[in-house]
Amino acid sequence: VKTVWSVAELYAADFPPPRCAVPDLLPAGLAILAGRPKLGKSWLALQIALAVASGGEVLGTPVEAGPVLYLALEDTPRRLKERLAKQGAPAAAPVTFHTQWAPLSHEGLADLMLACAQGYRLVVVDTLSRGMGRADPLDAVDMVLLLGGLQRLAARYDLALLLIDHHRKPAASVGDAVDDILGSTAKAGVVDAALGLYKVRGEQEAVLKVTGRDIVERELALRWQAERCVWEVQGEAQEVERTARQQEILDALTLLGKGTVRDIADASGQERGNAFRRLQALVKSGVVVRSEDKGQVSYAISQQLPL
Numbered sequence: 135v136k137t138v139w140s141v142a143e144l145y146a147a148d149f150p151p152p153r154c155a156v157p158d159l160l161p162a163g164l165a166i167l168a169g170r171p172k173l174g175k176s177w178l179a180l181q182i183a184l185a186v187a188s189g190g191e192v193l194g195t196p197v198e199a200g201p202v203l204y205l206a207l208e209d210t211p212r213r214l215k216e217r218l219a220k221q222g223a224p225a226a227a228p229v230t231f232h233t234q235w236a237p238l239s240h241e242g243l244a245d246l247m248l249a250c251a252q253g254y255r256l257v258v259v260d261t262l263s264r265g266m267g268r269a270d271p272l273d274a275v276d277m278v279l280l281l282g283g284l285q286r287l288a289a290r291y292d293l294a295l296l297l298i299d300h301h302r303k304p305a306a307s308v309g310d311a312v313d314d315i316l317g318s319t320a321k322a323g324v325v326d327a328a329l330g331l332y333k334v335r336g337e338q339e340a341v342l343k344v345t346g347r348d349i350v351e352r353e354l355a356l357r358w359q360a361e362r363c364v365w366e367v368q369g370e371a372q373e374v375e376r377t378a379r380q381q382e383i384l385d386a387l388t389l390l391g392k393g394t395v396r397d398i399a400d401a402s403g404q405e406r407g408n409a410f411r412r413l414q415a416l417v418k419s420g421v422v423v424r425s426e427d428k429g430q431v432s433y434a435i436s437q438q439l440p441l
Contacts, residue, residue: 167298171300238280
């Protein structure tokens with residue numbers, strides 16, 4: 135593999151576009167999907183793996199089919215079977231599962247390189263802490279050596295290598311997908327993409343925050359679909375939140391019939407400034423009408439538009 139280039143050689147070279155496992159979400163290279171324990175990371179990883187294997191769709195994005203290697207190091211065959219059945223995985227899905235693997239900090243990395251030569255599109259390691267052996271997640275040198283080797287492997291075979299990891303602190307609200315990764319900051323510094331799953335325990339909604347070198351930073355609003363044990367995308371998180379808060383305004387107006395900004399803010403449980411800005415957006419769209427009587431401004435739902 136050529137590792138030394140001149141400017142002229144780089145300009146003259148014809149590099150094929152990288153093969154994203156999931157466009158705009160999981161590019162070719164090394165990625166970490168992290169979150170607090172027991173909040174659905176492994177379900178999401180399996181969902182992604184099955185979509186890639188079948189050439190289906192995941193989180194609203196079509197994906198190109200390709201074989202998948204899945205190191206399910208915290209699962210038993212029985213649990214894997216149950217999870218696959220719940221997500222409706224076809225029996226012919228080209229996913230190869232391993233429930234044991236040599237430590238990636240030792241001979242496991244060489245074993246993984248031999249396996250990747252078979253042409254996988256996606257490799258999942260669930261979890262990194264179980265797979266890395268005795269390497270210290272707080273040691274920058276250990277992490278650079280381990281993750282650097284995995285990153286080079288992913289680049290060599292033009293595949294996405296997804297590591298399932300943990301967040302360092304409770305983060306119900308959306309934090310930073312890079313800074314929240316458990317362990318040395320060197321971990322986050324090596325990876326090509328970081329995905330953070332943020333969810334309040336007991337609730338069905340979550341936010342998936344995505345950032346990376348070759349993808350646009352974004353936040354997706356997700357909802358847990360318990361019947362099929364999959365995550366469904368609701369849209370861009372900011373847009374979904376904006377719509378939900380606007381609906382609270384409309385619900386308040388339905389009860390009030392007509393009200394001032396203060397009335398509506400109190401009824402919807404929103405800060406007055408936020409309620410005012412959302413009311414202006416609703417007025418602009420024609421859903422809410424503004425009226426003024428003796429200097430007092432009031433708002434009501436437009437009678438000309440169905441809700």
